[in-house]
Amino acid sequence: MSIAIKGDSVETRLLAYEHATTVSEIAGWTNDLIGKEVPGNPGYIVVGVVQFQLVGNQGSYDAMLLVEVTEKPFETQIALREADIEVIQELTSSIDETV
Helix, strand or coil: CEEEECCEEEEEEEEEEEEECCHHHHHHHHHHHCCCEECCEEEEEEEEEEEEEEEEECCEEEEEEEEEEEECCHHHCCCCCHHHHHHHHHHHHCCCCCC
16 A cells, blocks of 8 residues: 655555563564664665554464555665675775875
């Protein structure tokens, strides 16, 4: 599902947390999601929780969350391999700084 808010594309994702020993554990995990990358879905940031369902399950708790996500800006998605970093360091170390 995609909707537009203030010109930004906002989508939803369904996330789950299983076998929590306390409800506070799930609440902490949920609060920590806001502003961070979506688990298992790189390139997207959680912007809010739309719906939350908690289920007691034989002494533990499970939760399902419907969260709103937005795509990270393109410029923050650059990932360099170790080999790329070594080449960049080699090239830049050979530049003569005297002018």
